[in-house]
Amino acid sequence: MLEINNLTVEVGGRRVLKGVDLKVDAGYTNVLFGPNGAGKSVLLMTLMGFSGYNVISGEIIFKGEDITRLSVSQRAQMGMGIMTQRPPNLSGVRLHDLLKVISKDPKETEELAESIDMARFFERDVNVGFSGGEIKRSELLQLSAQNPDFLLLDEPESGVDLASIELLGNTINTLLNRDCKCPGDRCRHGKSALVITHTGQVLDYIETDRAYILCNGTVMCSGNPREMLSEIKEQGYEECIKCKLMQI
Amino acid sequence: MQADADMRKKAENALGKRADYGEDFNLDEYGAGTTDVRYEQKLTDLTEEDKKTLLNVGFTPGEENRSGSLIMVDNTITHTSLHDNDAVELMSLRDAIKVHSWVKDYIWKLVKPDADKYTAMSYLQDANGYFIRAPAGKKSKMPVQTCLLIGSKQVSQTVHNIIIVEEGAELEVITGCSTKHGVEKGLHLGISEMYVKKGATLNFTMIHNWADQIGVRPRTVVHLEEGAKYISNYVTLKPVRSIQSYPTVILDGKGAFTRLNTIAVAHPGSELDLGSRVIFNAEDTSAEMISRTITTGGISIARGEMIGNANGAKGHLECHGLVLSDKGTQRAIPILEANVQNIELSHEAAVGRIAREQIEYLMARGLTEEDAIGMIVRGFLDVGIQGIPDELRADIDETIAKIGENAI
Numbered sequence: 287m288l289e290i291n292n293l294t295v296e297v298g299g300r301r302v303l304k305g306v307d308l309k310v311d312a313g314y315t316n317v318l319f320g321p322n323g324a325g326k327s328v329l330l331m332t333l334m335g336f337s338g339y340n341v342i343s344g345e346i347i348f349k350g351e352d353i354t355r356l357s358v359s360q361r362a363q364m365g366m367g368i369m370t371q372r373p374p375n376l377s378g379v380r381l382h383d384l385l386k387v388i389s390k391d392p393k394e395t396e397e398l399a400e401s402i403d404m405a406r407f408f409e410r411d412v413n414v415g416f417s418g419g420e421i422k423r424s425e426l427l428q429l430s431a432q433n434p435d436f437l438l439l440d441e442p443e444s445g446v447d448l449a450s451i452e453l454l455g456n457t458i459n460t461l462l463n464r465d466c467k468c469p470g471d472r473c474r475h476g477k478s479a480l481v482i483t484h485t486g487q488v489l490d491y492i493e494t495d496r497a498y499i500l501c502n503g504t505v506m507c508s509g510n511p512r513e514m515l516s517e518i519k520e521q522g523y524e525e526c527i528k529c530k531l532m533q534i
Numbered sequence: 535m536q537a538d539a540d541m542r543k544k545a546e547n548a549l550g551k552r553a554d555y556g557e558d559f560n561l562d563e564y565g566a567g568t569t570d571v572r573y574e575q576k577l578t579d580l581t582e583e584d585k586k587t588l589l590n591v592g593f594t595p596g597e598e599n600r601s602g603s604l605i606m607v608d609n610t611i612t613h614t615s616l617h618d619n620d621a622v623e624l625m626s627l628r629d630a631i632k633v634h635s636w637v638k639d640y641i642w643k644l645v646k647p648d649a650d651k652y653t654a655m656s657y658l659q660d661a662n663g664y665f666i667r668a669p670a671g672k673k674s675k676m677p678v679q680t681c682l683l684i685g686s687k688q689v690s691q692t693v694h695n696i697i698i699v700e701e702g703a704e705l706e707v708i709t710g711c712s713t714k715h716g717v718e719k720g721l722h723l724g725i726s727e728m729y730v731k732k733g734a735t736l737n738f739t740m741i742h743n744w745a746d747q748i749g750v751r752p753r754t755v756v757h758l759e760e761g762a763k764y765i766s767n768y769v770t771l772k773p774v775r776s777i778q779s780y781p782t783v784i785l786d787g788k789g790a791f792t793r794l795n796t797i798a799v800a801h802p803g804s805e806l807d808l809g810s811r812v813i814f815n816a817e818d819t820s821a822e823m824i825s826r827t828i829t830t831g832g833i834s835i836a837r838g839e840m841i842g843n844a845n846g847a848k849g850h851l852e853c854h855g856l857v858l859s860d861k862g863t864q865r866a867i868p869i870l871e872a873n874v875q876n877i878e879l880s881h882e883a884a885v886g887r888i889a890r891e892q893i894e895y896l897m898a899r900g901l902t903e904e905d906a907i908g909m910i911v912r913g914f915l916d917v918g919i920q921g922i923p924d925e926l927r928a929d930i931d932e933t934i935a936k937i938g939e940n941a942i
């Protein structure tokens with residue numbers, strides 16, 4: 287589904303990603319761990335094609351096509367979708383109007399809006415005056431309406447109170463798996479995703495397949511997500527960096 | 535009558551007086567608008583082309599949901615009809631002077647005839663226009679619609695409108711200003727004096743749809759008594775040579791309130807010098823002024839002025855200007871003046887392009903760049919104007935879509 291080869295990216299003249307290699311197979315949900323400032327969000331923003339994220343070298347292959355130079359719209363139309371951490375305020379653009387334009391199944395969108403208590407935000411301007419949790423729910427609602435094949439989720443659980451995490455986690459799980467009946471089915475028909483998480487809380491609600499650790503703009507390691515999370519919790523990222531240095 | 539003669543002399547002397555702002559038009563280049571245009575008994579008899587012209591400025595020829603209609607072509611009132619005689623009076627100003635002896639007490643009381651050459655010309659031509667009055671306590675459920683049309687080439691249309699909303703009454707007026715198909719050059723000079731009395735409300739929407747070479751010089755003053763409300767929506771989204779206006783709202787009674795919304799697009803070749811002034815003369819008066827302007831290559835000047843002369847006055851002024859072309863100009867000039875201590879006046883002004891981040895946020899949802907810009911522009915211009923007919927809404931959408939396409 288997605289293959290990143292030797293990707294080097296500059297932001298504001300500073301080299302943030304250095305030769306990143308990463309892969310997400312069709313139907314797989316991969317996780318991205320890493321300390322603050324490692325470049326995780328930059329990677330997601332670069333994959334979506336936002337301006338200001340300058341690809342210096344390397345390539346992004348999506349569904350077999352090199353999309354490194356494609357516009358944001360083209361990537362979205364190919365089936366990529368993103369939930370960013372700090373989306374901009376869109377004064378005057380009502381949530382309902384945006385959903386009407388992007389929704390593939392309006393009825394389903396309305397139902398989801400009711401179930402995650404976002405219908406009362408329909409007449410509000412997108413993100414304007416939304417709390418942290420409301421932004422996450424609004425982003426999820428928009429993503430569900432858009433229904434992309436490949437999801438980029440940047441810390442979906444951050445800023446969400448404990449009581450709401452379950453709702454959020456389950457909604458993401460539904461969005462990723464829809465009607466998949468078993469793990470094999472998920473790999474064949476489920477959606478693909480790349481998820482950034484600091485706390486790992488969201489992993490209690492979604493099945494993940496592979497984790498990557500990103501430090502200082504470079505992939506240090508990859509492996510089983512749960513094992514890696516418990517390792518990071520015990521040892522911290524310092525150990526990952528040391529380990530990588532040993533390999534070199 | 536000596537006073538009239540004196541005023542006439544002053545007006546004659548003011549015929550060469552330039553306005554403070556905007557391009558100076560040579561009045562000699564324009565003939566007087568004709569006072570001999572055929573009267574239209576039934577709006578349904580109008581040609582399809584004329585109907586479309588009316589619809590595009592918010593005037594529905596079918597008169598659905600309208601309490602009355604009046605059309606003025608050049609300097610002639612060509613149609614008047616009224617469906618809600620109980621709650622509204624509607625006629626030409628000339629007729630009103632004949633019907634009510636007191637109407638003269640409302641004429642040239644707020645606007646000075648010798649303010650500039652345009653007011654002087656309107657005075658000297660004894661301009662006709664509409665007279666709309668809501669009797670005390672009456673509340674019409676539907677708006678009155680009026681249309682001021684320039685129907686001939688190279689003429690100056692002079693208009694004088696009087697609106698009176700008596701105590702406790704509520705009135706809504708939609709005025710469309712336009713040119714007949716094929717008329718490219720002309721001048722529109724419009725005097726409007728509006729009186730909103732104690733506890734009354736006036737909701738006034740003006741929609742402009744002129745042509746490339748039309749000069750527009752409206753001169754409007756609104757007077758509010760205690761507890762009165764005046765809501766104004768001023769919309770001009772189509773090409774025009776020059777509009778220069780600076781309507782003044784005088785809050786003269788305790789607790790009076792006004793909200794002035796302006797949405798405007800300055801196309802290449804257009805100069806829009808749109809101001810609004812609120813004078814707080816009584817205690818606890820308040821005002822909100824919102825100006826949203828876009829330049830796609832023309833000049834947009836948004837002047838907002840609040841003058842606080844009474845304690846407890848509160849006002850907020852918001853001037854936002856989008857620049858969608860390298861050739862256009864956006865100038866925001868907010869002015870706040872406090873002449874007593876207990877006053878809160880504030881402003882917020884910003885000019886610039888649409889944030890790239892906003893466009894790309896929508897593109898990431900699958901919208902094309904054109905559609906993303908269109909959606910943001912539509913949101914930018916949406917200040918919640920009510921009662922716009924579907925046809926005008928569609929026309930506005932089309933204009934915005936074009937702005938989106940051209941902005942890339």
